Amino acid sequence: MAVSFEYVAKETATNLWRNRMMALAAILTVAVSLSLVGTALLLRQAVNRQIGQWSNNVSLQVFMNPDATSQQIANVRSMIEQTPQITHVTYLDHAQSYAQAKQVLAGELTAIEALSPATVPTVFRCQLKNPSEATTVQATFNSGVPGVYQAISPSRSIHVMQQVTNVLQLILLVIAIVLLISSLVLILNAIRMAIFARRREVGVMKLVGATNWFIRVPFMLEGLVQGLLGAVVAVVIVLMSNFGVSYLIRHYKVSVLGSAVLPAHDLVVTELLVVLIGIVVGVAGSSVAVRRFLDV
Amino acid sequence: MIRFDNVTKSYKGLAPALDDISLEIQKGEFVFLVGSSGSGKTTFLKLLLREAVPDSGSIRVAGRDIGDLSHWRVPYLRRNLGCVFQDFRLLPNKTVTENVAFALEVIGRPKSVIKTQVCQVLDLVGLGQKGERMPHELSGGEQQRVAVARAFVNRPLVLLADEPTGNLDPSTSQGIMKLLDRINRTGTTVVMATHDVGIVDTMRRRVIELDRGRLVRDQARGVYGYGDMTSSTRGVPVVAMAGNGDLGHDAAGDPVTSRVAAVRARRGQR
Numbered sequence: 001m002a003v004s005f006e007y008v009a010k011e012t013a014t015n016l017w018r019n020r021m022m023a024l025a026a027i028l029t030v031a032v033s034l035s036l037v038g039t040a041l042l043l044r045q046a047v048n049r050q051i052g053q054w055s056n057n058v059s060l061q062v063f064m065n066p067d068a069t070s071q072q073i074a075n076v077r078s079m080i081e082q083t084p085q086i087t088h089v090t091y092l093d094h095a096q097s098y099a100q101a102k103q104v105l106a107g108e109l110t111a112i113e114a115l116s117p118a119t120v121p122t123v124f125r126c127q128l129k130n131p132s133e134a135t136t137v138q139a140t141f142n143s144g145v146p147g148v149y150q151a152i153s154p155s156r157s158i159h160v161m162q163q164v165t166n167v168l169q170l171i172l173l174v175i176a177i178v179l180l181i182s183s184l185v186l187i188l189n190a191i192r193m194a195i196f197a198r199r200r201e202v203g204v205m206k207l208v209g210a211t212n213w214f215i216r217v218p219f220m221l222e223g224l225v226q227g228l229l230g231a232v233v234a235v236v237i238v239l240m241s242n243f244g245v246s247y248l249i250r251h252y253k254v255s256v257l258g259s260a261v262l263p264a265h266d267l268v269v270t271e272l273l274v275v276l277i278g279i280v281v282g283v284a285g286s287s288v289a290v291r292r293f294l295d296v
Numbered sequence: 297m298i299r300f301d302n303v304t305k306s307y308k309g310l311a312p313a314l315d316d317i318s319l320e321i322q323k324g325e326f327v328f329l330v331g332s333s334g335s336g337k338t339t340f341l342k343l344l345l346r347e348a349v350p351d352s353g354s355i356r357v358a359g360r361d362i363g364d365l366s367h368w369r370v371p372y373l374r375r376n377l378g379c380v381f382q383d384f385r386l387l388p389n390k391t392v393t394e395n396v397a398f399a400l401e402v403i404g405r406p407k408s409v410i411k412t413q414v415c416q417v418l419d420l421v422g423l424g425q426k427g428e429r430m431p432h433e434l435s436g437g438e439q440q441r442v443a444v445a446r447a448f449v450n451r452p453l454v455l456l457a458d459e460p461t462g463n464l465d466p467s468t469s470q471g472i473m474k475l476l477d478r479i480n481r482t483g484t485t486v487v488m489a490t491h492d493v494g495i496v497d498t499m500r501r502r503v504i505e506l507d508r509g510r511l512v513r514d515q516a517r518g519v520y521g522y523g524d525m526t527s528s529t530r531g532v533p534v535v536a537m538a539g540n541g542d543l544g545h546d547a548a549g550d551p552v553t554s555r556v557a558a559v560r561a562r563r564g565q566r
Contacts (some may be wrong), residue, residue: 209403
């Protein structure tokens, strides 16, 4: 069976144009819902990256004075090893600590320039059996141990923030799913109207022996195009909001949020996922419509 | 070409639309399918097109049992069956040429073939000069010619016509019948369901009569008869036949009279 590309393209374009108001509604709904999906996914990645950065994935960091003697460092190490709540510890010397600082301060060139390996404090990174004990353990190291500059643990606010973003993300995803379902129904309805508008042609096609797929393909393609166009709009919206946020973070030098600027790789993967969902929704909607309303 | 073996078809809960029909139509025959409304003529054509499937019995078209046909093969069956209807079923937004070409486009014929075949068939139906007209600019007779052209453009083995003259005045109908006759002469089998007494009586071709789903008459070179017993047709064929002398192949007396008697007996009248 030769379904000519030209014929299918022409039919699909005519259908979309004839049905443009329905198509527009479907496309915009897909766009809004997929924007939410994309935003939720990016938010999740940004928050995870940022929180990981803030807490360095450790529960307690003990910073030494840059000029602490090796005797003082050894003392602190043995003190840490004798603290029962601490399960694991790694020590970053000047060079490693400097590398770490550069990562944390990425995006803030002046701050990095002010640092040098010699002036950066060395640090013990400790993992606690139970992160909720962080404040008490932290206090023992902050009570004037010689050579210790400061002991810090991720504050409760980080955990609160994590929970808030989790809830926010859940809400976004629920809204997105509801909108995705409604866009599927809208696409289904748009295709149904297209089928109704062309019932004469379809009748003649059946009569003269056009194959089922020949009759179906233009309608299914119409749904696919609607899903795809919606997804493309969503991709643009998500990209623009992402660049907007990144720009604000850089422009106002909000260095604490430096890691919330996502690398291109994460963006591309998310956008591809958005496009894929758009196509799936379009094809699913039109398949159901074709099966239910195009009796071939 | 077409063969029905004990075909029965009924719609939900109703009396059968076709009841145990067996018949055979040879290649190149011209057959009238007559009977009152609801007698099963349309069901007969629908079964041939496989728009409906018989409850029992088998139907063969060109040697193939179409009951066995898988779903995706049905379109290929329909490519061998041209179809004409009372209401023309032309696409109003396409020109005459486009309407006819559409039938070939959607079965994937190449453009060059479409062009020559459409020209040929429009000349055949006498609309060679009106290819660029829209359907609404044409008279009913011309529209039906377009429909015939569309049905015939792919050179089907069989042309099915469901009351093709139902919307046309007698002289226009004559033109359509001449056209169908011409198509029949090319070797195409024509099956035409009709109510048109005049046409059936002048053409003198094989007549198959259905009455409430039953085959009540199958007569070579037959006439319409007056099985529906309405005042408008009662008696007319008898008068027409009186001077004719050709009483069909039923040698045992007047076929019309005997058939009417049979119908009456079945209905419990007199």
